[in-house]
Amino acid sequence: MTEFDPTAAQAARERQDSLTKPPGSLGRLEDLAIFMAGWQGQARPRLDRAQALVFAGNHGVVAQGVNPFPAEVTALMVRNFAAGGAAINQLCKIAGASLSVVPLDLDRPTDDFTQGAAMSPDEVAAAMHAGADAVDKDADILILGEMGIGNSTVAAALAASVFGGRAEDWVGPGTGAEGEVLDNKRRAVAAGLARHEPVSARTTLAAFGGREQAAICGAVLRARELGLPVILDGFICTAAAGVLIRDDADALAHCLIGHESAEPGHRRLIASLGMQPVLSLDMRLGEGTGAAVALMVLRGAIACHDGMATFAEAGIA
CATH class of the missing domain: 3.40.50.10210 (Nicotinate-nucleotide-dimethylbenzimidazole phosphoribosyltransferase (CobT), large domain)
Structure with missing residues (x-):
């Protein structure tokens, strides 16, 4: 039985907090991305199939x-x-x-x-x-x-x-x-x-x-x-x-x-x-x-999670 991966979820949460937006400003879209990360066991979950x-x-x-x-x-x-x-x-x-x-x-x-x-x-x-x-x-x-x-x-x-x-x-x-x-x-x-x-x-x-x-x-x-x-x-x-x-x-x-x-x-x-x-x-x-x-x-949540730039990538202090 596969269980939720808290390490992957935490990595996804940290990524969300580093993206070019105020933390939490995407509301449940952020929660959905973290949910997917935990169940897929990867910080950047996919929806290819x-x-x-x-x-x-x-x-x-x-x-x-x-x-x-x-x-x-x-x-x-x-x-x-x-x-x-x-x-x-x-x-x-x-x-x-x-x-x-x-x-x-x-x-x-x-x-x-x-x-x-x-x-x-x-x-x-x-x-x-x-x-x-x-x-x-x-x-x-x-x-x-x-x-x-x-x-x-x-x-x-x-x-x-x-x-x-x-x-x-x-x-x-x-x-x-x-x-x-x-x-x-x-x-x-x-x-x-x-x-x-x-x-x-x-x-x-x-x-x-x-x-x-x-x-x-x-x-x-x-x-x-x-x-x-x-x-x-x-x-x-x-x-x-x-x-x-x-x-x-x-x-x-x-x-x-x-x-x-x-x-x-x-x-x-x-x-x-x-x-x-x-x-x-x-x-x-x-x-x-x-x-x-x-x-x-959910696709919108994953697209933002994966595709948005971090503050560091965007050169924003």
Whole structure:
């Protein structure tokens, strides 16, 4: 397991203080450069190779009427990703990230977590392995996103299970749920919480699903092994990764939260994790879109850190 390198981080901090600007004047851009230095283990971190992974899965809980769209939309959106027609395709192009979409048994949804466990232990393990195997070991940064009709309901259940609270505290509109559909989401999450009391990351994923959430966990763990910094997307992605806190309070130390989603539960989740998002743009699309925009900010942070002159180089006393 790779750990943060304080020596590289300190060297990066000293470089920041020597650049042609008042110390601290670039705010979080300086913090981001130092974060990257510590996880890459070098005072001048690089972003030559960025990988974006979007995992897609389907969910049995949609039988409870929790989404205004049918489950078939997941496969249609995966097709749209492959054709280059989604928002994440455009943002990855301008952010300089290679995009891979990983569909996970879309023709075989997880089971309805209001009726029983969403996945077996073997299914959890298979999805986590798929996530780990998709990570590019030569990448400098990893962006994670998801797609799956019904997965904001799953995210609310995961967050409530790990961090506490009622269904009402975590359930939001997702893809546009309102009225009866929103009530169905709250009822489904409440029923799932009453039925399941998991105590570990894997049993939590088994209880509530879904495959894309388990794949995100597998990718986060693999990235940590590699010392690869990660940018998480919004509520669904953060809730998935947050499950790992059940086993290790430090499990997300190598992760950034790309943005604060407009989904109501995300602010609560960010506070529960004690993390600070890079951006807040009222986005709630998923797909990794907020993380891709955050990558552009991170590129700015690294460009200033690496390319600016020091006072000595500029001949400024």
